[in-house]
Amino acid sequence: MANTLNGNVPPGQLSDKWTQYKSTVSLVAPNNKRNIEIIVVGSGLAGASAAASLGELGYKVKCITFHDSPRRAHSIAAQGGINAAKNYRNDGDSIYRLFYDTIKGGDYRSREANVHRLAEVSVNIIDQAVAQGVPFAREYGGLLDNRSFGGVQVSRTFYARGQTGQQLLIGAYQSLSRQISLGNVELYNRHEMLDLVIVDGKARGIIARNLVTGKIERFAAHAVVLATGGYGNVFYLSTNAMNSNVTAAWKAVKRGALMANPSFTQIHPTCIPVSGEYQSKLTLMSESLRNDGRVWVPKKLEDAQAIREGRKTANDIPEADRDYYLERRYPAFGNLVPRDVASRAAKIECDKGNGVSPTGLAVFMDFASAIQRYGKSKAHTQGIHNPDEATIVKLGEEVIKEKYGNLFDIYVKITGDNPYKTPMKIYPAVHYTMGGLWVDYNLETNIPGLFAIGEANFSDHGANRLGASALMQGLADGYFVLPYTIGQFLSKDIRTPKIDPNQPAFDEAEENVRKQINNILNVKGSQSVESFHRRLGKIMWDYCGMSRSAEGLQKARTMLKELREEFYRDVYVPGSNDEYNPELEKVIRVADFFELGEVMIVDALNRNESCGGHFREEYQTEEGEALRNDADYTYVAAWEYKGWEEEPALHQEPLVFEAVELKTRSYK
Amino acid sequence: MKLTLKIWRQGGEFGNGKFETYQMNNANEHMSFLEMLDVLNEELISQKKTPVAFEHDCREGICGTCSMVINGQPHGPLKGTTTCQVHMRHFNDGDTIVIEPFRAQAFPVIRDLVVDRSSFDRIIQAGGYISVSTGQAQDANAIPIEKDVAAKAFDAAACIGCGACVAACPNASAMLFTSAKVAHLALLPQGKVESHKRAKAMVAQMDEEGFGLCSNYGACEAECPKEISVANIAMLNREYLNANLSRSDS
Numbered sequence: 001m002a003n004t005l006n007g008n009v010p011p012g013q014l015s016d017k018w019t020q021y022k023s024t025v026s027l028v029a030p031n032n033k034r035n036i037e038i039i040v041v042g043s044g045l046a047g048a049s050a051a052a053s054l055g056e057l058g059y060k061v062k063c064i065t066f067h068d069s070p071r072r073a074h075s076i077a078a079q080g081g082i083n084a085a086k087n088y089r090n091d092g093d094s095i096y097r098l099f100y101d102t103i104k105g106g107d108y109r110s111r112e113a114n115v116h117r118l119a120e121v122s123v124n125i126i127d128q129a130v131a132q133g134v135p136f137a138r139e140y141g142g143l144l145d146n147r148s149f150g151g152v153q154v155s156r157t158f159y160a161r162g163q164t165g166q167q168l169l170i171g172a173y174q175s176l177s178r179q180i181s182l183g184n185v186e187l188y189n190r191h192e193m194l195d196l197v198i199v200d201g202k203a204r205g206i207i208a209r210n211l212v213t214g215k216i217e218r219f220a221a222h223a224v225v226l227a228t229g230g231y232g233n234v235f236y237l238s239t240n241a242m243n244s245n246v247t248a249a250w251k252a253v254k255r256g257a258l259m260a261n262p263s264f265t266q267i268h269p270t271c272i273p274v275s276g277e278y279q280s281k282l283t284l285m286s287e288s289l290r291n292d293g294r295v296w297v298p299k300k301l302e303d304a305q306a307i308r309e310g311r312k313t314a315n316d317i318p319e320a321d322r323d324y325y326l327e328r329r330y331p332a333f334g335n336l337v338p339r340d341v342a343s344r345a346a347k348i349e350c351d352k353g354n355g356v357s358p359t360g361l362a363v364f365m366d367f368a369s370a371i372q373r374y375g376k377s378k379a380h381t382q383g384i385h386n387p388d389e390a391t392i393v394k395l396g397e398e399v400i401k402e403k404y405g406n407l408f409d410i411y412v413k414i415t416g417d418n419p420y421k422t423p424m425k426i427y428p429a430v431h432y433t434m435g436g437l438w439v440d441y442n443l444e445t446n447i448p449g450l451f452a453i454g455e456a457n458f459s460d461h462g463a464n465r466l467g468a469s470a471l472m473q474g475l476a477d478g479y480f481v482l483p484y485t486i487g488q489f490l491s492k493d494i495r496t497p498k499i500d501p502n503q504p505a506f507d508e509a510e511e512n513v514r515k516q517i518n519n520i521l522n523v524k525g526s527q528s529v530e531s532f533h534r535r536l537g538k539i540m541w542d543y544c545g546m547s548r549s550a551e552g553l554q555k556a557r558t559m560l561k562e563l564r565e566e567f568y569r570d571v572y573v574p575g576s577n578d579e580y581n582p583e584l585e586k587v588i589r590v591a592d593f594f595e596l597g598e599v600m601i602v603d604a605l606n607r608n609e610s611c612g613g614h615f616r617e618e619y620q621t622e623e624g625e626a627l628r629n630d631a632d633y634t635y636v637a638a639w640e641y642k643g644w645e646e647e648p649a650l651h652q653e654p655l656v657f658e659a660v661e662l663k664t665r666s667y668k
Numbered sequence: 669m670k671l672t673l674k675i676w677r678q679g680g681e682f683g684n685g686k687f688e689t690y691q692m693n694n695a696n697e698h699m700s701f702l703e704m705l706d707v708l709n710e711e712l713i714s715q716k717k718t719p720v721a722f723e724h725d726c727r728e729g730i731c732g733t734c735s736m737v738i739n740g741q742p743h744g745p746l747k748g749t750t751t752c753q754v755h756m757r758h759f760n761d762g763d764t765i766v767i768e769p770f771r772a773q774a775f776p777v778i779r780d781l782v783v784d785r786s787s788f789d790r791i792i793q794a795g796g797y798i799s800v801s802t803g804q805a806q807d808a809n810a811i812p813i814e815k816d817v818a819a820k821a822f823d824a825a826a827c828i829g830c831g832a833c834v835a836a837c838p839n840a841s842a843m844l845f846t847s848a849k850v851a852h853l854a855l856l857p858q859g860k861v862e863s864h865k866r867a868k869a870m871v872a873q874m875d876e877e878g879f880g881l882c883s884n885y886g887a888c889e890a891e892c893p894k895e896i897s898v899a900n901i902a903m904l905n906r907e908y909l910n911a912n913l914s915r916s917d918s
Contacts, residue, residue, distance in 0.1 A: 053802040068723065069789050071829055072733050077726045088809060124805070131805035133798050133852065133859045135822040142812025160822065166730055167825060174797035181793040189786060212778055241725040276696070278703050281727045410729065413746075413753045414700075479802045528713045530706070574718055579680060580779040582721060583713070 005258075005638055005653035008440040009113040014659045015096075018117040021441075025484055026491035033058035036490055037221035037498065039206055041193045041248050043070030045165070045471060046454025047227030048172035049478025055179030057483055059490075062219055063176065063185050064208055066192040066243065066585075071173045074229060074241040075474060078165025079286035079407065080149065081157035082129075082471040084122040089146055093154040095119045100660060102469060105151040105338050106434070106462020107612035107628065108662050109261070111636070111655060113441055114459045121480040122472050126158055128479055132171035136160050147291055149467035151338035151667070157468045162286055162406045168471055172478070191217065192585065193248040194516070195509040196224065196255045196450065203252075203450035204499045207509045209517075211585060214578040216513055218506050220499035223449045223489060225482065226252060227474075230433035230455040232265065234593045234600065235545065236537020238430035239271060239284040245589035246596050249437055249456050253596075257445045258638035258651055260438035260458035262596065263604035266465055266613050267546050268431030269295075269342035272414050273362040282429040283414055285365070286407055287467040290335045292370035292400065293424070295342070296324045297354035297363050304354045314356070314364055314423045325349055333667040340464040340613045340626075341667060343428035347546050348624060350427070357425050366423035371396030428546060432470060434461040434613065435603070438638040438653070442485035443477060446638075449489055453477035458636065463612025517577050520587050525570030529587045532567045536590070539563065540597055544604055549617040553605045557598060564594040564644075599639050599648050606650065609633045630662050669695040669756060672764040673708065675720055679779040687766075697757040701744060702727060702734065704756055721780040729753040729893065732828030735835075736781045737768040742832035742891045750830065750893040770835035774842070774877045785831050787877040788845060795869035796849040798859045811857050824852035826894045833888035833896075839880030844888035846870050847904035848896045854907055864911035871908055 010021045028036065036059050040051040043065040051063040067073060085098040098119040103110060126144070130136065136158050137145040146155040160167040179185040190211040197205035197220070205220040231246035232238040253259050270285045270293075298304045299321045306312040325345055327334045337345075346363050349355070356362050375396025379387035387395070397420050401408065411419050437445050437452035439459055444451050454474040461469065543556035567590070575581040609629035610619040619627040636653040671692040678685035690712075695704045702724050709719035725733040734751040738744035744754040759765065767781065775783040813821075825848070833844035850867050853859030859866075882901060889898045 049802075056801040067725070068733070068785060069829065071789075072725055072731045074726065074731070076731050077728050086808070124803075126808045127805035128800075128802060130808040130811070131798065131800045131858055133821070133825075133856050135818050135825050135852070135856070136808075138813055138815045138818045140815050142814055142818075143809045163730065163826065166828075167822075170825065174792065175800075175802075177789065177793040178797045178799060181795075187789075189789075241731060242727060243725050275698050278696075278699055278707055280700075280703050280706055283728050410753070413729075413749060413755070416755075416757065483802065526714075528710055530710060572713060572716070574713060574716065575680070580721060580782065583719060 002650040002652045005438065005446070005636070005651050006440070007111055007653055008442060009111070010441065014112060014116050017113050018120055022484055025488055028487050028490050028494060030058050032494040034060065036060065036493065037062065038223050038225060038486070039064060039219055039221040040225045040227060041206065042073065042227035042229060042454070042456070043067065043176065044073030044075035044227060044229060044454060045169055045172055045474035046456070046478045047073070048169065048176045049475050050225055050227060050453055050482050051185050052172060052175035052179050053479050053483045054486070055182070055184035058184070061179070061185040062188060062221065064188045064191050064193060064206070064219065066190065066211060068189055070176055070187065070189070071170060073169060074244050075169045075471070076166045077241060078471050079162045079284065080288035081147065081159035081164045081468040082125065082168065083149070083156050083468045084126045084158060084472065085119055085156060086123055086126060088144060089155045091154045093156050097154065098122060098156065101152045102460065102466060103462070103660055104665055105466040106464055107626070107665055108462065108630070108634070108657065109611055109655065110462030111459055112657055112659055117481065118460050118473060118476050121476045124480055125472060125475045129168055129171050132175060134160065134167045134171040147288055148336060150287055150290060150336045150342065151333070151466045157288070159288065162288070162404060165471060168475065172475070194251060194513045194588065196252045197505050197509045198255055198447065199499070199503065199505045202448045205501060205506060207506070207513050209513070212580055214576070214581065216510055218501040218510060220501040220506070222493050222496060222499060223451065223486060225451045225453060226437065226456050227453045227478065228456045230436065231593070231596055232430045232433050234537070234597050235430040235540045236534050237274065237279065237282050237541070239268060239282050242281060245592070247589050247592045249452070250592040250596055252437065252445065252447070252450060253641045255447065256640070257447050257450060258438040258640055259435070259599055260636050260638040261435040261463070261603065262600045262639065263544065263607065263614055264434035264463050264612065265430060266339055266432035266434060267343040267428045269339055269346055269428045270365060270426045271429035272411065273357050273425055273427040274359065283410060284431060285411060285424060285426055287339070289365060289404060289407060292403070293335065293365040293367055294324055294369055295326050295335055295363055295365050296322045297349045297356060299323045301353050304356060307356045308358055308360060314366070330667045337667045338464055338466060343546060344615060346428055362425040362427045364423035365426050367400055367419065371400055374399035430541070430545070432465055434458065434463060434465055438636065442488050443482055444485070444489060451482060451486060453482055463614055516588070517584070520571070520591065521573055521577065521584070523568060523571050523573070525572045527570050527572060529571060529573065529583055529590055532563065532571060533590045533593070535563055536560065536593060536597060540600070544601055547615045547617050548604050550605060553601050557601045560594065560597055560601065567594065595641070595644065599641065602648055603637055603639060606637060607633055628664070634662070669697060669759070669761045671695055671759070674764065674766045675780070676768040677720070677780050678777050680718060685777070695756055697755070699756045700727070700752060701738070701754040701756065702752050721782050723782050724752055727752040730828060732830035735770045735783060735785070735830055737770060737835055739766050742770060742835040743893050748893055748895045770831050772834045772840035772879070774840065774879050775831060775834065787879070788829050788831065788842070790877060791842065791846055791870055791873045792849065794873035795866040796853070798853060799862060813856060817855055821852050821855040824848045824855070824896065824900050827896050828894055830893060832891050832893060834879065836887040836891035837880065838885055838887070839883060841882045842874050842877070842879040843882040843901050843904065844892065844896055844898065846874050847900035850907055851900040851903045854903065863907055864914055867904060867907035868911045
């Protein structure tokens with residue numbers, strides 16, 4: 001029997017829980033806050049917003065980032081938007097609807113109370129961001145504009161062209177900068193966390209490597225917050241930034257923190273397809289494009305083949321011979337089905353032989369209809385009542401350029417094709433990880449004093465995240481949730497003096513880090529870190545990616561073990577610890593990806609059902625849709641890591657649904 | 669593609685710095701510039717040599733991490749494009765490519781092509797923000813902002829803080845970077861309130877860091893991967909002048 005975990009959800013009606021919690025949670029008085037130190041690792045949306053907000057409250061904060069500047073964090077790359085239940089459009093949105101959409105979108109594998117809280121604070125985020133000067137898109141009346149994202153039937157997504165993440169991060173970074181200038185936050189850039197220090201059962205510090213000098217440094221505090229993002233780079237090719245990694249979170253796991261639902265990975269349906277072996281990363285084309293882009297493949301296999309071989313182009317295929325398969329299969333949501341559904345549908349079409357790139361792994365996303373529609377509408381508003389085709393196209397392209405110009409520019413730069421004239425080619429790619437460190441309602445892991453926020457935790461997105469919800473969650477956690485919930489822990493610690501970084505627990509952790517670095521430098525093999533990472537990624541993508549089977553997963557586990565053994569026998573890391581050494585940074589991260597990868601496989605094997613992004617081939621309906629098993633798997637699988645030689649131990653948090661009824665997810 | 673690469677190496681075995689020449693025989697036109705350097709580094713590692721240190725992260729042109737001067741131009745030959753978005757199809761077989769770090773007194777070299785740009789962070793810390801704490805905000809639609817004004821603020825806010833403007837400037841001035849932030853915030857009603865104080869504090873920090881003066885040369889705008897306009901510099905000058913004339917902020 002697996003151990004049972006308690007999410008510490010407060011009592012009361014779902015819609016009242018957070019309000020009541022806030023009114024009754026233990027507080028730390030301002031005079032005590034000055035003496036309490038908090039380490040925040042990470043400076044993305046979650047980390048920067050948390051560090052700034054905690055600094056504003058009066059805590060002494062140390063913000064650690066491996067980047068040269070907090071503004072580089074990968075949140076910056078988010079394109080499309082951020083959701084909020086403002087109902088500015090009068091289209092029937094509400095906090096409950098955002099909550100419900102998120103629970104349903106997550107395929108009923110997230111914690112109700114957390115998701116409801118997220119929906120509640122979503123409205124405050126937009127207010128806060130505007131007050132910071134985030135230049136969201138506006139209408140002619142001067143008020144905020146919205147658009148739609150997948151899996152919902154309202155327009156609740158706020159956006160700043162295709163650079164919403166950048167603008168929100170700069171807003172948080174500026175707030176953080178203000179606290180740095182006021183002396184409330186100390187920034188340690190170019191520092192990477194390599195171990196967690198636990199004193200008397202509580203998280204009291206970290207060990208970090210100074211990436212410029214290689215010095216191993218100690219940081220002590222009353223509490224530690226991990227805002228270190230997701231682990232999509234375990235797949236090597238993903239839309240994550242090159243340096244995104246699991247190391248900080250994984251070091252916490254090795255100290256006893258639980259890793260929840262690690263196999264829940266989001267494969268984003270609209271990315272620029274892979275073009276060659278040397279490829280280092282994949283580039284996302286925002287989901288917002290599916291507001292206007294129609295996804296299709298040729299109906300006839302011979303047409304698809306002709307396109308792959310360059311004998312035909314998309315424009316040669318007549319309308320009648322195109323299969324707009326999302327519109328056909330899911331008439332209610334059409335091109336705006338959730339990501340997991342859209343990704344799987346693309347894979348099915350390509351597996352059937354309908355793929356349209358030389359590799360066979362791409363489908364079209366076509367803007368011709370939207371250009372026509374917008375062109376006619378714009379001509380009408382300009383008083384042109386019988387516009388010719390050229391005028392319609394010209395005006396339509398102008399509208400598309402205003403909405404998605406920078407995304408189209410990125411596409412042109414990477415592919416050399418012009419998406420205004422010929423459809424984009426897209427294919428699914430790893431984008432986000434719903435799994436992460438297990439946290440309770442307080443966002444506290446099972447290690448007292450260790451908190452996890454943003455993508456680093458598991459709590460809000462279940463088995464599939466809806467578009468424009470990652471920015472929402474990162475900022476909700478950092479601005480509006482953690483600053484309250486951390487008080488619950490710290491209020492019991494007001495008599496604890498400054499934590500001494502010279503005590504034995506720090507000695508032991510520092511020694512542990514040195515040992516790991518020396519071991520890996522001393523392998524002195526012949527193969528590069530990159531080559532191992534690439535091979536690991538391929539195993540994970542082939543067997544633990546868009547679709548999984550028990551047989552494939554078992555095979556992958558064996559392959560991964562063999563590859564890891566080879567890694568520790570033959571990896572070559574140039575240089576030493578005592579210098580700026582990007583290869584050393586990378587090898588430590590890849591070593592942790594191996595261990596995480598195995599736990600992902602174990603988790604995917606354990607979950608004998610299909611839900612959201614976790615699609616087990618054995619469990620599907622006759623129409624190829626995911627088949628959940630609510631009787632046996634309505635729980636969070638949180639894994640305790642026991643070292644490489646031992647099986648990870650399963651802890652279960654049963655998911656109790658009081659407000660919503662568990663249904664088969666349908667977007668038809 | 670065959671290429672000759674002349675790359676600035678500095679630190680470690682290369683001491684105070686020098687150009688090293690590398691022959692590259694297996695590049696192809698679909699690679700990004702950074703992927704071409706990845707291939708070079710894999711080759712160097714296989715020969716047990718020290719790979720070239722360069723910074724990069726998102727490889728989507730938005731994080732501002734990549735920072736090199738290619739054939740004399742920050743971020744290479746394409747207008748409005750970061751290094752990571754430059755593809756090899758813009759070079760020719762047989763080309764010699766010279767690659768250097770961003771050079772400026774206020775951007776000391778850490779290793780090879782990697783420089784320390786934390787001076788930019790300190791300019792923002794000096795005043796590049798709106799003084800609003802979490803929870804103090806009013807409803808987002810309480811302040812209508814003209815669509816065109818919001819768009820202008822956005823254009824300035826699009827700065828990625830990469831430092832190409834400094835690298836391009838013969839005086840290594842940070843005026844374009846600083847002015848983009850001053851303009852972004854001063855254009856918005858929320859940020860107008862403290863715009864004088866902000867302009868003075870940011871300019872003072874810019875001088876403190878050792879950036880040069882602006883002589884209206886305009887290379888910053890020409891090389892900016894986000895095409896930030898020098899009109900922002902005019903706005904900064906106006907804010908700065910007003911700040912010095914206004915008594916309330918002195």
